[in-house]
Amino acid sequence: MEWGAVVVAAGRGTRMGAADNKPYLKVAGRTVLAHALEAFERSPSVSSIVLVVSSGEQKKAAEIVGAEGFRKVTLIIPGGAERQDSVYAGLEALRTEGVLVHDAARPLVTPDQIEACCRAAEEHGSSALAVPVKDTIKISDGNGFIVATPERRTLWSVQTPQAFLRLELMQAHRNAQENGASATDDAMLLERIGRKVAIVEGDYRNLKITTPEDLPIAELLIAGRQGKGSPQ
Numbered sequence: 512m513e514w515g516a517v518v519v520a521a522g523r524g525t526r527m528g529a530a531d532n533k534p535y536l537k538v539a540g541r542t543v544l545a546h547a548l549e550a551f552e553r554s555p556s557v558s559s560i561v562l563v564v565s566s567g568e569q570k571k572a573a574e575i576v577g578a579e580g581f582r583k584v585t586l587i588i589p590g591g592a593e594r595q596d597s598v599y600a601g602l603e604a605l606r607t608e609g610v611l612v613h614d615a616a617r618p619l620v621t622p623d624q625i626e627a628c629c630r631a632a633e634e635h636g637s638s639a640l641a642v643p644v645k646d647t648i649k650i651s652d653g654n655g656f657i658v659a660t661p662e663r664r665t666l667w668s669v670q671t672p673q674a675f676l677r678l679e680l681m682q683a684h685r686n687a688q689e690n691g692a693s694a695t696d697d698a699m700l701l702e703r704i705g706r707k708v709a710i711v712e713g714d715y716r717n718l719k720i721t722t723p724e725d726l727p728i729a730e731l732l733i734a735g736r737q738g739k740g741s742p743q
């Protein structure tokens with residue numbers, strides 16, 4: 512199957528609160544965006560990448576792509592108000608049968624993880640990288656009191672990339688748009704229309720840079736990885 516990637520970088524970085532948007536922050540000497548894109552450049556299954564950025568940041572993103580020599584990035588397009596809107600814009604711009612959706616804010620993704628998601632989606636129709644939840648999770652009543660404890664062995668913390676048949680994911684997005692449903696990841700949209708998404712066990716190190724304390728952790732992880740050669 513031919514695979515394309517939609518890498519979404521059009522968020523606002525509200526929780527980070529930095530002067531620059533998250534994809535353009537430097538970690539271990541390189542932008543978060545460049546770290547994320549490199550894994551897709553190095554993945555044999557991926558033929559093209561659509562990069563979705565905030566309107567006004569297209570030039571900045573193009574400069575990074577040019578300077579890094581990323582040849583698979585075929586389009587840099589503006590995103591939407593919510594992550595879901597940015598992903599859909601990317602899906603419309605791609606032409607491949609399979610699509611991997613990835614957050615630019617996850618710079619520690621590896622080519623091996625991308626390939627594993629492709630293989631699982633080729634077998635099962637769609638897949639998502641995830642790690643088992645380590646903590647005991649509580650459900651609150653919204654007023655500061657615990658009301659339930661879901662069984663931990665069934666809980667996974669989902670990451671990106673997530674891999675789909677592009678037209679099926681587009682159908683799931685359109686269904687959500689028509690019903691006013693919003694989702695914080697794409698697997699959730701497939702779940703809504705009754706499709707199964709296979710879990711691909713990932714790595715706790717594939718963290719999403721969200722708040723300031725994530726930056727030194729990513730810095731340590733990337734520096735450690737560079738010390739041991741390139742990640743697979």
Ligand SMILES: Nc1ccn([C@@H]2O[C@H](COP(=O)(O)OP(=O)(O)OP(=O)(O)O)[C@@H](O)[C@H]2O)c(=O)n1
Nearest residue numbers: 519520521522523524525526592593597615616
């Ligand atoms: N309208 C949006 C919102 C998010 N994203 C992307 O989706 C990924 C996950 O989003 P998140 O980590 O929440 O990023 P932000 O929206 O930038 O952060 P915040 O919620 O703190 O504002 C990021 O790569 C972000 O750039 C996007 O492309 N378009």
Ligand SMILES: C[C@](O)(CO)[C@H](O)COP(=O)(O)O
Nearest residue numbers: 594614669670671695696719
């Ligand atoms: C897609 C995601 O990275 C999976 O963990 C996450 O749901 C994005 O969420 P955010 O609310 O946009 O940070």
